[in-house]
Amino acid sequence: MARISDTFNHGVGWEAAYGYSQAIRVGDTVYVSGQLSHDDQGIVGENDIHRQCEVTFAHLDRVLAHFGATRRQIIETTVILTNLRENFGPAAAAHSAYFGDHRPTSTTFGAVELALPGQVVEIGAVVLLDLPR
Numbered sequence: 001m002a003r004i005s006d007t008f009n010h011g012v013g014w015e016a017a018y019g020y021s022q023a024i025r026v027g028d029t030v031y032v033s034g035q036l037s038h039d040d041q042g043i044v045g046e047n048d049i050h051r052q053c054e055v056t057f058a059h060l061d062r063v064l065a066h067f068g069a070t071r072r073q074i075i076e077t078t079v080i081l082t083n084l085r086e087n088f089g090p091a092a093a094a095h096s097a098y099f100g101d102h103r104p105t106s107t108t109f110g111a112v113e114l115a116l117p118g119q120v121v122e123i124g125a126v127v128l129l130d131l132p133r
Helices: 011-020 050-068 084-098
Strands: 004-008 022-024 030-037 076-081 103-108 121-128
Touching: 004 050, 030 050, 050 084, 050 121, 076 084, 084 103, 084 121
Parallel strands: 076 103
Antiparallel strands: 004 022, 022 030, 030 121, 076 121
């Protein structure tokens, strides 16, 4: 039977307030909650899609490092954007640059708002640890 063997959190207040983990490992699979551009105070790069993608992917890298994983082990991403038509191009370029020649599956959709004021992007992922690093 599968069991949760490890979790990861950034240590920000909204993790406990909302009641979730940033990532959970079950067997050789890591499920990563939507990452966003934040520091301890809130959103970094308010309403700036370029800056938020940069910081969001850096947070995803922190999650991967905790589990000893690399970007090449990500098999799926979910990208949520506000102002989809305006932000899709810059987000797609950041996603492509982040992954290089690795191509995970990905679903992108628009939302009227995200959780924090000024937040324009959120990126979740599924990681398979038994894939080559």
